[in-house]
Amino acid sequence: MNFSWREGNQLRLLENGDQFFPCVSAAIQRAERSLLLETFILFEDDVGNALHSDLLAAAQRGVKVEVMVDGYGSHDLSDAFVNTLTEAGVRFLYYDPRPLVMGMRTNVFRRLHRKIVVVDDALAFVGGINFSAEHNTDYGPEAKQDYAVEVKGPVVLDIARYVQQAIGSKQTTRRWWGGRSPRLAVNAMPGDAQVLFVYRDNDDHRDDIEQHYLDMLRKAKQDVIIANAYFFPGYRLLREMRSAAQRGVRVRLIVQGEPDMPIVKVGAELLYNYLVDAGVEVYEYCRRPLHGKIAVQDQHWATVGSSNLDPLSLSLNLEANLIVHDRTFNQTLRDNLEALLQHDCVRVQDDKLPPRTWWHLTKSVIVFHFLRHFPAIAGWLPAHTPSLAQVDPPAQPEMETQDRVETGNEGAKP
Numbered sequence: 501m502n503f504s505w506r507e508g509n510q511l512r513l514l515e516n517g518d519q520f521f522p523c524v525s526a527a528i529q530r531a532e533r534s535l536l537l538e539t540f541i542l543f544e545d546d547v548g549n550a551l552h553s554d555l556l557a558a559a560q561r562g563v564k565v566e567v568m569v570d571g572y573g574s575h576d577l578s579d580a581f582v583n584t585l586t587e588a589g590v591r592f593l594y595y596d597p598r599p600l601v602m603g604m605r606t607n608v609f610r611r612l613h614r615k616i617v618v619v620d621d622a623l624a625f626v627g628g629i630n631f632s633a634e635h636n637t638d639y640g641p642e643a644k645q646d647y648a649v650e651v652k653g654p655v656v657l658d659i660a661r662y663v664q665q666a667i668g669s670k671q672t673t674r675r676w677w678g679g680r681s682p683r684l685a686v687n688a689m690p691g692d693a694q695v696l697f698v699y700r701d702n703d704d705h706r707d708d709i710e711q712h713y714l715d716m717l718r719k720a721k722q723d724v725i726i727a728n729a730y731f732f733p734g735y736r737l738l739r740e741m742r743s744a745a746q747r748g749v750r751v752r753l754i755v756q757g758e759p760d761m762p763i764v765k766v767g768a769e770l771l772y773n774y775l776v777d778a779g780v781e782v783y784e785y786c787r788r789p790l791h792g793k794i795a796v797q798d799q800h801w802a803t804v805g806s807s808n809l810d811p812l813s814l815s816l817n818l819e820a821n822l823i824v825h826d827r828t829f830n831q832t833l834r835d836n837l838e839a840l841l842q843h844d845c846v847r848v849q850d851d852k853l854p855p856r857t858w859w860h861l862t863k864s865v866i867v868f869h870f871l872r873h874f875p876a877i878a879g880w881l882p883a884h885t886p887s888l889a890q891v892d893p894p895a896q897p898e899m900e901t902q903d904r905v906e907t908g909n910e911g912a913k914p
Contacts, residue, residue: 501662505687509653509695511829513804514627515836517635520648521547527619528554535565536618536663540573540611540806541630544581551631552581559588566590568667568888570612571597573630579894586893593667595818596886610702610886613817614806615648616663624656625649626697626822628729628793628806635791642760644791645840647833649804649822655695662699662820667888684711687825690800694825700807701818709807709821710814714740716797720749725837726795727754727785730808731768737809738771742778750781754837754845757784760791772853783845793821794833802830 514520528535528551535558542548559565567585569577571594586592595612617625627648629635637643651659685696700709710733717724717740724744731753745751753775755768772782793809796802805821807813824830 503658506654512650514648542574543632545633568593592891594889614820621660646791658697696823699820730810732810745779752781757786760789782848787844
């Protein structure tokens with residue numbers, strides 16, 4: 501499924517759960533016909549329970565509600581939480597639930613990592629915010645800094661078509677090897693209010709999001725800001741960042757300084773010397789864990805979505821981003837990033853760079869070459885075909901059955 505740039509959209513940037521959750525809740529409460537929701541994480545906390553109430557009320561008033569969550573990220577949902585929804589008519593699916601093996605989850609790779617909500621085919625939300633309380637700023641020091649976009653206009657139909665296909669039970673089985681991404685959708689007449697829905701799957705759109713980042717860096721003339729939670733990209737993206745900086749583009753990278761997982765910072769630090777030596781400005785966001793996946797270029801280009809710049813997102817997970825060409829939206833997102841840089845970030849200067857030892861150089865070279873070939877390696881990892889498991893309404897109040905629906909369209913996942 502290939503999409504084109506769409507004209508005439510209305511966009512609103514939403515920062516953190518404080519802005520995102522109320523907007524989504526209001527949209528669901530206004531829904532009249534249909535509601536599509538995909539998310540990586542849905543927790544039974546205050547946020548998840550509020551969403552549950554909204555979904556339940558929508559289904560009870562006759563809205564067609566379809567929900568898909570990831571079998572890894574949302575594996576702990578209780579029977580009562582899910583059964584209440586299915587009893588009301590909600591179609592509830594897990595993406596690739598896998599049994600525990602020796603107490604360990606086996607569905608680590610190829611996760612449904614997208615975060616999408618579509619209401620009445622007229623309003624959509626796309627971004628990186630999961631349905632959990634940790635995305636609210638009052639959660640405490642571990643609250644995540646993240647973003648989403650509310651969009652109205654022609655691009656919403658593209659998003660709806662994609663999600664409808666992703667959660668459908670009548671899909672053609674697709675191979676998980678091979679496949680090649682088509683050419684990037686070209687914006688023939690750049691203007692404002694233009695949006696492109698772009699996704700990565702494990703079929704024919706394996707590197708679409710990465711290709712848009714590469715194209716953006718190659719075309720940048722003045723300024724690029726990339727803020728990415730899990731930054732560990734392949735060699736091509738690192739090379740384009742260096743090339744842009746070396747030809748005079750101001751390239752700024754914001755990564756986690758207070759990571760939710762320590763390994764995240766260890767990985768990013770391996771790349772600091774390589775980037776800083778070429779003139780890339782590297783900043784660590786230190787206020788709380790950074791969970792955003794956003795970028796701006798020059799005066800018009802911007803992206804917000806679910807895709808990190810790491811091996812999981814670029815080579816395995818199912819992701820979705822909006823690519824935006826709009827001066828006002830670009831400025832709004834840029835202002836937000838500039839504020840982060842000014843108030844909450846620390847620049848990685850020479851005295852904070854990892855030691856320039858032979859051991860560090862050797863590690864960096866090995867990492868670069870591993871990342872360069874990771875997509876090819878990753879293509880051979882899982883031997884099973886991911887499936888959708890639809891939860892049927894309980895036959896009795898405390899009983900639950902699952903009807904597994906096989907699907908080879910891995911674009912139906914993170």
